[in-house]
Amino acid sequence: MTSAELLELLEQLRQGRVEPTEVARRLRGESTVDLGFACVDARRGLRQGFPEVIYAEGKTADQVTRIAEAIWKREGRVLVTRLSEEQAARLRRRFRKAAYYPMARCLVLERKPLPKRPGYIAVLCAGTSDLPVAEEAAVTAEAMGNRVERVFDVGVAGLHRLLGKLELIREANVVIVVAGMEGALPSVVAGLVARPVIAVPTSVGYGASFGGVAALLGMLNSCGSGVTVVNIDNGFGAGFAASQINALAAEGRS
Amino acid sequence: MTSAELLELLEQLRQGRVEPTEVARRLRGESTVDLGFACVDARRGLRQGFPEVIYAEGKTADQVTRIAEAIWKREGRVLVTRLSEEQAARLRRRFRKAAYYPMARCLVLERKPLPKRPGYIAVLCAGTSDLPVAEEAAVTAEAMGNRVERVFDVGVAGLHRLLGKLELIREANVVIVVAGMEGALPSVVAGLVARPVIAVPTSVGYGASFGGVAALLGMLNSCGSGVTVVNIDNGFGAGFAASQINALAAEGRS
Amino acid sequence: MTSAELLELLEQLRQGRVEPTEVARRLRGESTVDLGFACVDARRGLRQGFPEVIYAEGKTADQVTRIAEAIWKREGRVLVTRLSEEQAARLRRRFRKAAYYPMARCLVLERKPLPKRPGYIAVLCAGTSDLPVAEEAAVTAEAMGNRVERVFDVGVAGLHRLLGKLELIREANVVIVVAGMEGALPSVVAGLVARPVIAVPTSVGYGASFGGVAALLGMLNSCGSGVTVVNIDNGFGAGFAASQINALAAEGRS
Amino acid sequence: MTSAELLELLEQLRQGRVEPTEVARRLRGESTVDLGFACVDARRGLRQGFPEVIYAEGKTADQVTRIAEAIWKREGRVLVTRLSEEQAARLRRRFRKAAYYPMARCLVLERKPLPKRPGYIAVLCAGTSDLPVAEEAAVTAEAMGNRVERVFDVGVAGLHRLLGKLELIREANVVIVVAGMEGALPSVVAGLVARPVIAVPTSVGYGASFGGVAALLGMLNSCGSGVTVVNIDNGFGAGFAASQINALAAEGRS
Amino acid sequence: MTSAELLELLEQLRQGRVEPTEVARRLRGESTVDLGFACVDARRGLRQGFPEVIYAEGKTADQVTRIAEAIWKREGRVLVTRLSEEQAARLRRRFRKAAYYPMARCLVLERKPLPKRPGYIAVLCAGTSDLPVAEEAAVTAEAMGNRVERVFDVGVAGLHRLLGKLELIREANVVIVVAGMEGALPSVVAGLVARPVIAVPTSVGYGASFGGVAALLGMLNSCGSGVTVVNIDNGFGAGFAASQINALAAEGRS
Amino acid sequence: MTSAELLELLEQLRQGRVEPTEVARRLRGESTVDLGFACVDARRGLRQGFPEVIYAEGKTADQVTRIAEAIWKREGRVLVTRLSEEQAARLRRRFRKAAYYPMARCLVLERKPLPKRPGYIAVLCAGTSDLPVAEEAAVTAEAMGNRVERVFDVGVAGLHRLLGKLELIREANVVIVVAGMEGALPSVVAGLVARPVIAVPTSVGYGASFGGVAALLGMLNSCGSGVTVVNIDNGFGAGFAASQINALAAEGRS
Amino acid sequence: MTSAELLELLEQLRQGRVEPTEVARRLRGESTVDLGFACVDARRGLRQGFPEVIYAEGKTADQVTRIAEAIWKREGRVLVTRLSEEQAARLRRRFRKAAYYPMARCLVLERKPLPKRPGYIAVLCAGTSDLPVAEEAAVTAEAMGNRVERVFDVGVAGLHRLLGKLELIREANVVIVVAGMEGALPSVVAGLVARPVIAVPTSVGYGASFGGVAALLGMLNSCGSGVTVVNIDNGFGAGFAASQINALAAEGRS
Amino acid sequence: MTSAELLELLEQLRQGRVEPTEVARRLRGESTVDLGFACVDARRGLRQGFPEVIYAEGKTADQVTRIAEAIWKREGRVLVTRLSEEQAARLRRRFRKAAYYPMARCLVLERKPLPKRPGYIAVLCAGTSDLPVAEEAAVTAEAMGNRVERVFDVGVAGLHRLLGKLELIREANVVIVVAGMEGALPSVVAGLVARPVIAVPTSVGYGASFGGVAALLGMLNSCGSGVTVVNIDNGFGAGFAASQINALAAEGRS
Secondary structure (H helix, E strand, O other): OOHHHHHHHHHHHHOOOOOHHHHHHHHHOOOEEEOOOOEEEOOHHHHHOOOOOEEOOOOOHHHHHHHHHHHHHHHOEEEEEOOOHHHHHHHHHHOOOOEEEOOOOEEEEEOOOOOOOOOEEEEEEOOHHHHHHHHHHHHHHHHOOOEEEEEOOOOHHHHHHHHOOHHHHHOOOEEEEEEOOOOOHHHHHHHHOOOOEEEEEOOOOOHHHHHHHHHHHHHHOOOOOOEEEOOOOOHHHHHHHHHHHHHHHHHHHO | OOHHHHHHHHHHHHOOOOOHHHHHHHHHOOOEEEOOOOEEEOOHHHHHOOOOOEEOOOOOHHHHHHHHHHHHHHHOEEEEEOOOHHHHHHHHHHOOOOEEEOOOOEEEEEOOOOOOOOOEEEEEEOOHHHHHHHHHHHHHHHHOOOEEEEEOOOOHHHHHHHHOOHHHHHOOOEEEEEEOOOOOHHHHHHOOOOOOEEEEEOOOOOHHHHHHHHHHHHHHOOOOOOEEEOOOOOHHHHHHHHHHHHHHHHHHHO | OOHHHHHHHHHHHHOOOOOHHHHHHHHHOOOEEEOOOOEEEOOHHHHHOOOOOEEOOOOOHHHHHHHHHHHHHHHOEEEEEOOOHHHHHHHHHHOOOOEEEOOOOEEEEEOOOOOOOOOEEEEEEOOHHHHHHHHHHHHHHHHOOOEEEEEOOOOHHHHHHHHOOHHHHHOOOEEEEEEOOOOOHHHHHHOOOOOOEEEEEOOOOOHHHHHHHHHHHHHHOOOOOOEEEOOOOOHHHHHHHHHHHHHHHHHHHO | OOHHHHHHHHHHHHOOOOOHHHHHHHHHOOOEEEOOOOEEEOOHHHHHOOOOOEEOOOOOHHHHHHHHHHHHHHHOEEEEEOOOHHHHHHHHHHOOOOEEEOOOOEEEEEOOOOOOOOOEEEEEEOOHHHHHHHHHHHHHHHHOOOEEEEEOOOOHHHHHHHHOOHHHHHOOOEEEEEEOOOOOHHHHHHOOOOOOEEEEEOOOOOHHHHHHHHHHHHHHOOOOOOEEEOOOOOHHHHHHHHHHHHHHHHHHHO | OOHHHHHHHHHHHHOOOOOHHHHHHHHHOOOEEEOOOOEEEOOHHHHHOOOOOEEOOOOOHHHHHHHHHHHHHHHOEEEEEOOOHHHHHHHHHHOOOOEEEOOOOEEEEEOOOOOOOOOEEEEEEOOHHHHHHHHHHHHHHHHOOOEEEEEOOOOHHHHHHHHOOHHHHHOOOEEEEEEOOOOOHHHHHHHHOOOOEEEEEOOOOOHHHHHHHHHHHHHHOOOOOOEEEOOOOOHHHHHHHHHHHHHHHHHHHO | OOHHHHHHHHHHHHOOOOOHHHHHHHHHOOOEEEOOOOEEEOOHHHHHOOOOOEEOOOOOHHHHHHHHHHHHHHHOEEEEEOOOHHHHHHHHHHOOOOEEEOOOOEEEEEOOOOOOOOOEEEEEEOOHHHHHHHHHHHHHHHHOOOEEEEEOOOOHHHHHHHHOOHHHHHOOOEEEEEEOOOOOHHHHHHOOOOOOEEEEEOOOOOHHHHHHHHHHHHHHOOOOOOEEEOOOOOHHHHHHHHHHHHHHHHHHHO | OOHHHHHHHHHHHHOOOOOHHHHHHHHHOOOEEEOOOOEEEOOHHHHHOOOOOEEOOOOOHHHHHHHHHHHHHHHOEEEEEOOOHHHHHHHHHHOOOOEEEOOOOEEEEEOOOOOOOOOEEEEEEOOHHHHHHHHHHHHHHHHOOOEEEEEOOOOHHHHHHHHOOHHHHHOOOEEEEEEOOOOOHHHHHHOOOOOOEEEEEOOOOOHHHHHHHHHHHHHHOOOOOOEEEOOOOOHHHHHHHHHHHHHHHHHHHO | OOHHHHHHHHHHHHOOOOOHHHHHHHHHOOOEEEOOOOEEEOOHHHHHOOOOOEEOOOOOHHHHHHHHHHHHHHHOEEEEEOOOHHHHHHHHHHOOOOEEEOOOOEEEEEOOOOOOOOOEEEEEEOOHHHHHHHHHHHHHHHHOOOEEEEEOOOOHHHHHHHHOOHHHHHOOOEEEEEEOOOOOHHHHHHOOOOOOEEEEEOOOOOHHHHHHHHHHHHHHOOOOOOEEEOOOOOHHHHHHHHHHHHHHHHHHHO
């Protein structure tokens, strides 16, 4: 609620056009659906342009389904991430038309897809083992109304693979770079493009990769200016942030 | 060099309008100034819209000055970060017109300031001790042609301070959130605004803050969607990334 | 044994009313039941108001059952935490009337429930995945004679959910706040209430959450004054400490 | 602001007894004093019973003094912690009557001391080197209106020292236990008393104490039920939490 | 080979009583049995008083059996630690008379037991879950010719359990103290006895116990003088070191 | 492409003997085979003397097979490491003549073996449990055209085992030393030989070995001059580096 | 107090030969001297054979002196460790006859030295930089009545240095091994001697030695059986434990 | 001593041409010079081609000088690393002809320089702040008889700087790559050259670089095959290992 809306609301109250209890209710935020085990945000689509996203890990298949129902009913659009096979099966029995992306472990349910923004997001990954995370980023960005270009397996040990795709990358509005092991790819990319680079470390590697910590530290210490970083394996977060940035670009253009 | 430019260059070569050695030189990247101890990028302003930025820590005052001279000569614009008192004094003897920001530990030198883009970047910090990092972000963003709104000392332990500035924050194109200790502020902000949020952990704290690690981990694990993170105390990186995003918004609008 | 009791006992000895061996025995603490693999405290209920609690992890189902029998026989009240399915089944074959709480993984066995103290403990959690830990805290507190109000899924990314329940929280004597990921909820709560806040980090999260370390560090570095912290996933410890505090309040009132 | 207060305020608005802008101001939280570099909470004494406490580390002597002035003016009571010698000297030039506690590194300024609550808080420490932290806890608790009993240098390597003071400890409402090195003292104390135990790890030690991490981990993993923990060297936090608990006990009694 | 033995050997060589190749062989250490995958020390019993001990983890059942055969043949005494069920079954098919200790996961094979030394080793543990490690220590010490007194489940949260067994502990030549969680027991024991204390941290615990790191750090930082520490869960190492110390005591006595 | 080759190519272009698009193609590096999920380097054998090696972990059996086919077709030689049983079975159905090394978890496929270089690489390991890593190093080195001498189970706790093999080790061109636990073997070996020593820490150990970290740190801090280190369990990397060094020796000799 | 002593005391009480208050005092442990900031153990010499040792770090010079006076008065023997220059100067002004060991940073004050036990303790160190820690161990052991043989700078990178001193080492009753960097020396020594080996990691090293952590981990994971470990730089602890062991050997012999 | 030499020596003994004590002496390694605080290896030049190198950190200026004298006397060549200003001044008063390299913090003293081997070692660094470490590597390699090519400030954020020097790098026998921050340069270099790459992480960076840990992990996890790594800031180790490899190449050629 903006300041103007608040003054407007209070003015209505003074004029007796709304009741004090109604004003209190609106100021108290009863815009949630209380399921007991969950307190679903029922108006996030309105406030932030996309409904609350369900992170399925650590929830029962039944909990996920009931939260999805609450959001579907109010928003007509649901994105679920980190679905296990079992959770996905349960959800798809309930929602026959849901699109399930096994590599990305995401499920998308929508009355109709969002219109695509102009421009695109490039999603790069360093190796074949990084694909699940890269796909989570790509599917998230697509579900949120963005076009995506995938540029996979272009790690720094074979630079010519990356340089061969440079034009496609440079034309993007935002670049997501997914890499495990030493996580060096974002630094190299940031030196070659002038657009925002979002780095996603993955848990790909062994030994002193410490489940993605080596890649994470590499990205946080990137000598490439302007690289920002999300959590290990957090493809969703990168896709979401990239969508916010791309939306900003689109707004300006329209 | 884009593909089109390359084909153009090669076409010129075939027509005998340039010499093979010249083409080799251009392909080999002699766009650097070699100072022996440093290999300065002489055309970054051209390629990325802003010249190479000098990170002064670990360099002698003399090295910093000589690199600054090389960039100044070719680009007419220099930004130096993490200056010690001594380095700053040395630089200012050489460049009398340089603007020095002691709290931010930055120095800006410019023939004429860049024109300001439409829209602004909000820079928030949680506590008074976070000011140096917040100022580094703000000065960087300003030097790169952005307007900045500062919203300081609005940590989550006194929510009303943050909520009282909410409108100003929501109107920004990008929000930089600087916080030490538990680093909770970006999560709360991300839940309240729909714009990209860049989180900067600081080394403010003691004991189990581990020099900013607690804040860094808090931000990487933020439950607020779309939060991206830079290194501990890296105000510069946040300002740079925010500027890239703001530029994207401005481009669209123009 | 207080100093007064000791002098009393020694006085009795001097008067020949007790034997030296009896005094030695009482000073040596034979108030334990030795099972070989366990040395059960047989009088903790007397000393601390609640019998020894059995932590089942790492014990065989048989060991748990035999310890429970020893406590049950002397104290008439048993609380077991961190029960596996198998251990629970074994115990319930032996104690038909035991109440088992699968989400909390706790079992309570009591001749008659403790009378409820005045006032209540609020148990908050940030997300649905934190429920098992929150329930362990709640069940522990209830078993120890406290009333509990549950306020679940009120994480900081959607502040209005928390603010909507603020009155209920502010009226509690003690507030337990359970959160994973960045663990920011206790800081926000501590800024809004004037009562003791006990923070419980959970292992909910992935990547740089490091099994709950991010939340733990966040809580230890909380900018909210008066937040105290227990081990990761230690719902029991929080429930126990909250009960001690609530007992103190109740004592004063009576 | 409670719900009742809010409805009351809105009712006044409807009756035209207050202006909409005034209501907006109160809802927006202009209860802060904006110093530019700090946003001081001007009514915390009202809301939480004690004014905002100033943590001096990382602030300039001038910043500390100006924040102290703002709080002093509105609340008539100031507590500053983690003062350097230099900051303390600067503050005392401004506030001649301030009481400065060099070992605790705290400064207390008050029109008149708070009345003392019934009952007391016991502050224990394991070794002589832990004194600064223990004193920070004690001075904090005293400044907040509590009586304190100090029991120092009673580490577990010489159990008879602790057992000799047991009665004094058992009579306390809350027990603060400060220890470095292996941090074992809280576990032993928690097994001997039935009151809430707040453990404070200190950075006393060397080598594998890792600046207090060993003690911190020891306390978080305490086998003594009901031990809660604060950050390394956070005597203030322990004193504050103990005061909240003691206040609860006092409220009940009155 | 002592210096005296070496001179003796070289003297024999000069006198022509041994061949140069034989001397070379003895100096080169052909006292090993080469199995290709293992290089078994065939004379350790002679050199150190007990044959090479087989650590079974990470070896195949077949490899363990073949190494055991090589040692058995030359030394007539075999100790195997960290046996899986499967490895144990395989070994017992080959060596029908082997004594297997499932809780300790050890197997002992001996033509005849070693005579018991005078005096005994006390093996303490803090909780029931520490039993496997305590038993590994006890079985190792017994196999090496020592008498052992077991004192189990005497953790510091119930001090009277420990104090009740104090005489038995004080009479030992060496005390092994096994504990998980915060690992405080060795500190308390070291303050009560004047004998060498060997501390064994265990991986018992959860959350911030980090698989035994909390206990390990606690023991390394013990305020009790003279505590030495072995690796997490290394009951074998503690039993071995205790046996060396006890042997020293016995030697002196005889 | 060397500078000479580039000038040559450009000269050809000027003379009209090649097309600009062909030159662009060669400069852009279309020497890759794009499989969508993988971007295979098709000429690494030409550039670096050995084709791209397939790291199988984290790839599906199908992905591994398709990448192997692409390399096989162009290079006639394939090395796959870190194969699971299932991946190996799948590959061997496709490539009947592949040699599979189960202990090393490697698969080698070659039209004809590379000729062996003069001199050899010594591969040492400290214990039987280190064999899989040592074998990965040995098989890699052999597949790349080197002779290998294996010296296994020569850990420092029984120095005579190592000293007995010293001549064989000293005659090698390069020495690979594989060790877990405390990782002390490379330090001792480096003090005894004058050749390059490559240290490979393994994850063998438990407790405070932290999955190989103890061995890794030991090797990085080796007091033996000239020891270089690879990742934990990275037998492949050590074999590859040793082969590069051995090749350098062989080149000189020829 | 042993059980026999307790019964004796209680018997005296029954017979009226002592007062109840006296018995209470003795059971309560008034065998301490309370200095306010310290609670000195006044009878440790009686109980454990050596008075309480003063660890000077973190104490003021004045505190150290006052504690020393209390111990000196009752025990006639004082050992102070980790003295700074300033603390040492202050102490020596008070105790003119104190022997100060600057390399070991220890001070010894004794009416007359303890008689030396038969047998000796060998103190080894790996490099010259380890001397301060080795000397702390040696001076401690000597002050406690042991003969010491120093064997310095015998690190594993030059094995012949160690082997040249082997006889001297093998004849010791206990061996203390001090080493920084990778901490490999104890493993090698433990394989060559049959006596207890106490390993002391030092903070000597840089980079990935992490202030002694690499050495500490190396020693905890030692493949040499029977190695026990103390804290980083804890020469005192090693000397104390070695003295306890040597005392055991001596007792047996007498 | 090789086996042949040993047999020869023993044969001489049998023939009475040497005394047993002489043989014992040679087998016992009296090839050391015992300075009490140091045990100098007097024949390392003979055994390994270069005398023992003195690591000055943690030694007094006097100790360094005396060790240097011992080596100088026997070997006529001394290399000292990690010299402080003060140590350097002290050494140069004693050795007037010593060459001191302040940036590398090395001192070289030689009767006559070693002849240079054919071929060269390339030393790269990523940024100007890495120069001290790069120079330590270069000076070490030069002192050991190698030619060195320096290629400085070629970090991955400006790839064209590196590509512009590629030929020079590819022609080297060995490549040392020095980098701080994310440490990505070795991965990129390893993909471009076919020679051994030795990576040196530096402590350049801040925040999550953790004193070089980020760079170290990046290098250990390098996706570039054949990269080996040394300790953080260990320029000496890299120079030494590169010299060993280069020597191998030179031997072959001669």
